[in-house]
Amino acid sequence: MTDERIVAVTMPKWGLSMRLGKITGWIAAEGDDVSVGDELADIETDKIAGTLEAAGAGTLRRIIARVGEEVPVSGTIALIAPAEVSDDALDAAAREAREVIEAGVPAAGGEPTVETADVGGRKVSYVGAGEDGDVVLLVHGYGGDRNSWLFLQEPLAARHRVYALDLPGHGTSTKDVGDGSVGILADAILGVLDAIGAERAHLVGHSLGGAAAAAATARDPRRISSLTLIAPAGFGPEINAGYLRGFAGAQARRELKPLIGQLFADESLVTRKLIEDLLAYKRLDGASAALHALLGTLLDGDTQRLDSAAAVAAIAGAVPVTVVWGTADRILPAAQAGSVAGAVRHLLDGAGHMPHMERPAEVQAAIEQTIARA
């Protein structure tokens, strides 16, 4: 590409194992003026569907990838340029981009290596990305796993060493969760930091993982450089107990699908593959017992049993704390963000319980700002 005023819109890498994405629809049309953050296209991977937002501003001059077409990660799918750029220059850039799409995926597979830490006899799995910078550890929520961070781990890894773990009871970690307490989960977080040799780290925790990250920070505040909590558990009595019990008990696709829809403001993000992956997890020996044990930690009747507020209040002066919450969260209400003492608050208008999947760019910005404050 010769003219530097041309901005290439590229296939994003959503998740460490993603190699191809399929354009399922163009939201923007050729000739549209776009600014940063505008929705450009719907894209589907074998894991999830998402919406690609513009990273640059200008006029959408060329759409290169057609609807239904599979494009390798980082392949150019459209061109944004100001009106001064000639059609000839754009056509030349478009031809180059088409060649890449038609060449398909490079044969070499970039599967990340799954590492394991032994934490008190439990096997805890984690995956790292990134060469330099501070250590960032991503902690998923109830019923999730390290792949919950598929939209964030790779982008954050441009500037940091970013690890995502599977909490005990989840993913490929040991399914036994002992008494199911948050302490067991905090042990896993600190154990992974030991295994990777990180003296200090920035923690990012979602939902139950937020409570676990807060507990780990309270236990050893000197090891934690900053704390970003995304819709964290433990900041008020209200909780969607029906969702949690339903998720723990669901055996079949038909039961699980409507439940998972409640996690997202836009239920169309829930693909069949996402449901299949969750079912495959739930059907592992021990997963159901772990989910039920953790249910006892999360719930007291229909209200929230966990209390993370005191732990965060105790460290708020020493460690930068940020809280991110979607205003359309149907699992934990965004009003609970007010109970996170001393935190910088980002309320994401219209996002559900999964802002890191629904609005990854904004969540990434919040994490970067928190890291910068440390």
Add this chain to the structure above:
Amino acid sequence: MPRTITFREAINEALAQEMERDESVIIMGEDNAGGEGSPGEMDAWGGVLGVTKGLYHRFPGRVLDTPISESAFIGAAIGAATAGMRPVAELMFVDFMGVCFDQIFNQAAKFRYMFGGKAVTPVVVRTMYGAGLRAAAQHSQCLYSLFTHIPGLKVVVPATPYDAKGLLTQAIRDDDPVMFFEHKALYDMAGPVPEEGYTVPFGEANVVREGGDVTIVTLGRMVHTSLEAAQRLAGEGVQCEVVDLRTTSPLDEDTVLESVEGTGRAVVVDEAHPRCSVAADISALIARQAFGALRAPIEMVTAPHTPVPFSNTLEDLYIPDAQRIVNAVKAVTEWTGD
């Protein structure tokens, strides 16, 4: 990502993990040991195609090498199941099943019903099926429809290594007699399989490819042939939804009907003969319960109503291939009512 193992290894792993987990799980079958004139412990074959290899030594006394008398050892396995064991019997080729129909059809399948629901018969009969190995008419049939016809039996026809392990684990833990069908041509197929134990429930079909134009309902080896056809058709702009039944009894009617209600067109692909077959049964289900959604007649792609030929050329013609599925899909998408 989970590691990748073959269909054969997935079955072996399910057996080993369940034998570790539950000491009432035992294996019975022909050629588990082997080696003429010796007890065969050093060269234990693990069945005729080596599926149970390694288990004979790993679980001493729990892998029983039986005489070539299917009626005897299938009967013994069923008896052991009623007495508290969880036997997994391997009846080499399903073609030989005829000599033990009484034990299966008239005994195992009936106990729960004839003893007031108080009797359980947790036996699994693993067996090989399918054409393509140049093994002629007596070693190549797809006889799952015979067992699907009998109430009281559960019938499982896995298509992938993941499903093979999860469905076999479910079969062993299940309290009812289960017929477990393994296509010989799938044993070397590799796929992702979790190392931990897990189950895939019976009666839940798997939508292995989503598409809005035509529903292809299929099972076992034909899932892969159907996916090949769907891939080719996608290049021509026809989007097929491929439904893998996984189990024919219980049958996930809802997934089949929901898919056909969405596409309005159905092609049923089955390697078995067409008469009184799974393909005929699924076609009847769709015709009866999704008639209003249909925009074209239902097509069936099956083997012909003839024994599997010994001639290589004829055997290749006998087995449904991707081109025949493509033709059937085109017949329903291009149907004009004439």
